[in-house]
Amino acid sequence: MSTTPAADERTRYSSQRADAVDDQAWPEFDEQVRRLLESVGEVIRPAAGEVLWDAGDGYDLHLVLAGGVGLVDRRDDRVVFVVEAGDFVGELGMLMGQPAFLAGVALPDSVVLRVPIEDLRRLVATSVELGDVLLSAFDARRRLLTRIGEGGLVLAGDDDRDLHRLQQFAERNHVPYRTVLRSNPAAWAEIAATCALPDKGTAVVTGRRRILAEPTTRDLATAIGLDLCAISDQARCDLLIVGAGPAGLAAAVYGASEGLDVVIVEDVALGGQAGTSSRIENYLGFPRGVSGSELARSAMLQAVKFGARLVSPRSVTELSQTPGGFRVRLDDEQDVAARSVVIASGVQYRRLGIPGVAEFEGRGVYYAATELEARACFGRNVVVVGGANSAGQAALFLAQQANQVHVLIRRDTLAETMSTYLEQRIAHHERITVHPQSQLTSVAGTDRVTELTWRDDRSQQDVRLEAGGLFLMIGAVPRTAWLSDIGVELDDKGFVTTRGSFETSVPGLYAVGDVRAGSVKRVASAVGEGSIVISAVHSHLAGTH
Numbered sequence: 375m376s377t378t379p380a381a382d383e384r385t386r387y388s389s390q391r392a393d394a395v396d397d398q399a400w401p402e403f404d405e406q407v408r409r410l411l412e413s414v415g416e417v418i419r420p421a422a423g424e425v426l427w428d429a430g431d432g433y434d435l436h437l438v439l440a441g442g443v444g445l446v447d448r449r450d451d452r453v454v455f456v457v458e459a460g461d462f463v464g465e466l467g468m469l470m471g472q473p474a475f476l477a478g479v480a481l482p483d484s485v486v487l488r489v490p491i492e493d494l495r496r497l498v499a500t501s502v503e504l505g506d507v508l509l510s511a512f513d514a515r516r517r518l519l520t521r522i523g524e525g526g527l528v529l530a531g532d533d534d535r536d537l538h539r540l541q542q543f544a545e546r547n548h549v550p551y552r553t554v555l556r557s558n559p560a561a562w563a564e565i566a567a568t569c570a571l572p573d574k575g576t577a578v579v580t581g582r583r584r585i586l587a588e589p590t591t592r593d594l595a596t597a598i599g600l601d602l603c604a605i606s607d608q609a610r611c612d613l614l615i616v617g618a619g620p621a622g623l624a625a626a627v628y629g630a631s632e633g634l635d636v637v638i639v640e641d642v643a644l645g646g647q648a649g650t651s652s653r654i655e656n657y658l659g660f661p662r663g664v665s666g667s668e669l670a671r672s673a674m675l676q677a678v679k680f681g682a683r684l685v686s687p688r689s690v691t692e693l694s695q696t697p698g699g700f701r702v703r704l705d706d707e708q709d710v711a712a713r714s715v716v717i718a719s720g721v722q723y724r725r726l727g728i729p730g731v732a733e734f735e736g737r738g739v740y741y742a743a744t745e746l747e748a749r750a751c752f753g754r755n756v757v758v759v760g761g762a763n764s765a766g767q768a769a770l771f772l773a774q775q776a777n778q779v780h781v782l783i784r785r786d787t788l789a790e791t792m793s794t795y796l797e798q799r800i801a802h803h804e805r806i807t808v809h810p811q812s813q814l815t816s817v818a819g820t821d822r823v824t825e826l827t828w829r830d831d832r833s834q835q836d837v838r839l840e841a842g843g844l845f846l847m848i849g850a851v852p853r854t855a856w857l858s859d860i861g862v863e864l865d866d867k868g869f870v871t872t873r874g875s876f877e878t879s880v881p882g883l884y885a886v887g888d889v890r891a892g893s894v895k896r897v898a899s900a901v902g903e904g905s906i907v908i909s910a911v912h913s914h915l916a917g918t919h
Contacts, residue, residue, distance in 0.1 A: 399511055401507045407503055411489050414489055415437070415487040416487070417485065418486050422480060422481060423480065424480045426486070428474070432474075433468065433478065434489055436457075436463040436464070437462040438459050438486055441480065441486075442459065443486065444456050444478070445463070445478060446479050447526045448477050448581050449579060454476055455476075464512060466516040467599070468512065474581075475581055475598075477581075494508075520548050523550055526581025527581060528554055529576070530555075530579060532557070533750075533822070540589070543642075547644065569583050570585060572585075577589075580597050580598060591687055609708070612629075612712070612714065612915060613634050613635070613713070613716065614637045614710055614714075615629075615637070615715075616702075616719050616856075617639075617640060617887070618670070620646065621718040621888070621903055621904035622640075623673035623674060623901075624900070627673060627680065632908060638686075641687050641689035643686075644667075644686075645666050647764070648666040648900070650667075652666075654666060654669065666897075669897070689705045692856065699712050699882060714911050718887045718900075719853040722741075722850065723846060723851075724849050726848070728815065731817050737819075737821065737822045738844060739846065741846055743758075743772055751776050753777055754842030755779075755840060755842065756844070757781075757841055759782045759844070762847065766781075766797065768847060769803075769806050770800065778805050779803075780807050780839065781800065781807070782809050782812045782828055784811065784813060785810065811832050812828050812830050813831070814828045815828055824840065826844055852864075852869045852888070860880060863879040864891075869890060869893075870890050882918070884911065886900065
């Protein structure tokens, strides 16, 4: 393996630096910050070509004092980046306990300050100057890696629901990856030259050339170290939060910042349903709007900064009371002892029992409108079913790339169910058509969706449309089945009922956000409830101490 990148690699590196989100990705440490790092770091002089850490290993922060460190994709031993003198190695996964995507190899005549990760976490939590610089840089670097798809991870297979499931998981968790399809022989041959890809089905190639055939989402997460907090059977915490949507993340930030030992359990991805929103424009402090994914990533970064631990992708299957609080059983049969629990498990969109819907999920039928789904529908007609804000945001986002967006609603207008600003934008958008009193009746296609049919009750006619995508955003079902054994009170629709301070009928058990009966289904409301509930948690813990 070459330890000195070719000229085109240096050019590529410089170009990527210039195209980074902003200069935050490449900060220059002032003297105060350097002294802090030197106080806990060790100066090393590795030999040329020495592997400082391998892909898949845990790693420390490395500040390059002289020479350089090459970041290498182990799949093909390609130098992806060169970290030069004055720069440092590190990105978001480092603080979260995630292993390295790329291997680190010393270049000739290198001198490096190595700072152990545990010391770094302590400094980030106690030093405002260091914390601000590093967190901004780590976040910017993860966004850069995600945008250019450089993380050593390859998702390979056919354009089907299994591949889409893995892509969606990687994108919503901000994991850098590349997609290679069998329908692209040149790209497939390039990957197959470095590893043995299966003849059929979906495969994942990790940064250490490990091949996962027909992987589950959990398999993928485990292989790349995304199960960010490996817990033991004796795990304990002050507060366990079920769900990492806006409400759960807010509770994690405020709880951890106020000294509580916080564990967050999430079974899909950060952000909950809000994480699938392409643009939220009515959230305070973001006049140009913010995507749900960006909001969730920033919130998780805050929570990690204060010491919160994430357990994902896992779900809670049982909850029971104990003398000291609660026993929380996860789907891998591990238990966590928690002194208090906040239910922030949110809701999920309803499925439609219409011919073709289940068959084409992930192959033209979607329950989120992110960049991933929009790319799959580029230049084609799409249909959005639903009249709430999520449907309006999806329609406006998809209209940027689709040929025409058709919105089906059962009511006469959007006025009763959608915010005015969204309704007005949709009404004046040349590529969006609203169809009142219309209901989807069938979905058809071969490998993917190619045709949709709906019933127009006003004209009493069936409408057929050649289309490449169907986006279903029709009401929500609370995710509360796992609460059946603890006897918490639910309303007739399955939402959790609460009294003052968001406490449920079980002392020490709280519910916030969309899963709570009577809550306002808005991101701002969820964040507010997640923030406020921490006061009640503190009072409960003080009373049971």
